[in-house]
Amino acid sequence: MLPVEDQQLERLEIELLLEAVYRKYGYDFREYAYPSIRRRIRRRVMLENINTISSLQSLILHDREAFDRLLADLVISVTELFRNxxxxxxxxxxxxxxxxxxxxxxxxxxxxxxxxxxxxxxxxxxxxxxxxxxxxxxxxxxxxxxxxxxxxxxxxxxxxxxxxxxxxxxxxxxxxxxxxxxxxxxxxxxxxxxxxxxxxxxxxxxxxxxxxxxxxxxxxxxxxxxxxxxxxxxxxxxxxxxxxxxxxxxxxxxxxxxxxxxxxxxxxxxxxxxxxx
Ligand SMILES: C[S@@+](CC[C@H](N)C(=O)[O-])C[C@H]1O[C@@H](n2cnc3c(N)ncnc32)[C@H](O)[C@@H]1O
The missing domain is CATH 3.40.50.150 (Vaccinia Virus protein VP39)
Incomplete structure (x- = not known):
């Protein structure tokens, strides 16, 4: 678990990232359940080989393909025919x-x-x-x-x-x-x-x-x-x-x-x- 200050900083970075996603691409994840969004964003930061969520923000603003990769993480499209x-x-x-x-x-x-x-x-x-x-x-x-x-x-x-x-x-x-x-x-x-x-x-x-x-x-x-x-x-x-x-x-x-x-x-x-x- 991160120290409280780092958690607050992370939350700020996530909010700014989601605001950037919304304003640039029109997808609105600002009211999605936070723990699940945080987990997916952390994973994307790791996979993109960058150190911070702010760097991810910069990346997705300038690189549409990077945004598409993040989007694929944020929308979970698991389904099946006659599920349940x-x-x-x-x-x-x-x-x-x-x-x-x-x-x-x-x-x-x-x-x-x-x-x-x-x-x-x-x-x-x-x-x-x-x-x-x-x-x-x-x-x-x-x-x-x-x-x-x-x-x-x-x-x-x-x-x-x-x-x-x-x-x-x-x-x-x-x-x-x-x-x-x-x-x-x-x-x-x-x-x-x-x-x-x-x-x-x-x-x-x-x-x-x-x-x-x-x-x-x-x-x-x-x-x-x-x-x-x-x-x-x-x-x-x-x-x-x-x-x-x-x-x-x-x-x-x-x-x-x-x-x-x-x-x-x-x-x-x-x-x-x-x-x-
Ligand atoms: C896990 S799938 C569920 C599919 C299907 N309903 C089922 O139960 O098998 C969730 C779907 O919700 C969609 N979704 C997420 N946020 C949405 C939103 N704001 N408006 C419309 N669809 C959304 C995702 O893109 C994803 O395809």
Whole structure:
């Protein structure tokens, strides 16, 4: 542990670095959870072979590629198809009938990374014959991840995991029946892609852009501090239709936000909530 004075100096350098990132590149990490941001920045300083965070600031201001390396450290785009398959199974078993009654379904995957979560929704909606009257909006701040998402390619080594997730999530046929195969491997089918709009959207700075019956925001707010989390919950609350469903990640909840009473827990275990007021 650093002496208090050094900790204060480090915090100042980090704040200045994040301000520089925001003002030069428009990415706003100023309200992300400090311990995790600090760990990633310290690691980047080491990997760039420099001694201080201030030197990193100078480097990223003058060198776009150095900034891209830092950005890759700050946005964590780990995801998978039918991640936590039991959540998708629950949704399918408990909500499909109700969702089928909605004339047109709009679903938002906020912080979709490389898109697997949005494709997972498209797959089960297709199997439930609801995809044709659904539109899925999949957004993120990470342009490179969104480009990969648009490609819809599944990396070969992950296919066995995805097949098992698909089955556990209640898949009705074979994952491969939702894919096209070419010499480079599997790609999610054009019919799924057609129903998904991939777009840049920053939860820290951008507003609401539609009304949704369902919003997924899993494993994103875990990286935010409490004030940013509160703002994002306001955004989701404004963006959900009456009775709309909010799905959070396994380590996230509405606790410690002022929105807890505005939702009922449909499944506390799976972090699935309904907007009630
Ligand atoms: C760990 S991934 C989660 C992906 C997916 N939701 C899942 O659970 O598998 C977190 C994603 O949140 C995105 N993200 C981080 N800050 C964001 C922000 N301010 N606005 C939108 N997306 C953000 C990151 O770029 C990253 O792709």
């Amino acid at each position: 398959p039991e959540v998708f199974r629950w949704i399918r078993e408990h909500l499909a009938t109700e969702l089928r009654e909605t004339a047109f379904l709009r679903i938002w995957h906020a912080g979709c990374a490389t898109g697997e979560e949005a494709y997972s929704s498209a797959i089960w909606l297709e199997e439930e014959k609801m995809l044709e009257r659904s539109r899925i909006y999949a957004t993120d701040i990470n342009r490179a991840a969104l480009d990969r998402a648009r490609g819809g390619r599944l990396s070969r080594d992950r296919v066995p995991l995805y097949e098992s997730n698909y089955r556990e999530a209640g898949g009705k046929s074979e994952l491969r029946s939702h894919c096209e195969e070419d010499e480079d491997g599997l790609r999610l089918s054009a019919g799924l892609k057609k129903r998904i709009v991939f777009a840049e959207h920053n939860l820290a700075t951008d507003g609401s852009f539609n009304e949704f019956q369902m919003i997924f925001c899993r494993n994103v707010m875990i990286y935010f501090d409490s004030s940013l989390r509160e703002r994002v919950h306001r955004l989701f609350h404004e963006s959900l239709a009456p009775g709309g469903i909010l799905v959070l990640g396994g380590k996230e909840s509405l606790e410690f936000t002022s929105y807890g009473a505005r939702y009922e827990a449909l499944s506390e275990k799976y972090r699935i909530y309904r907007k009630i007021s």
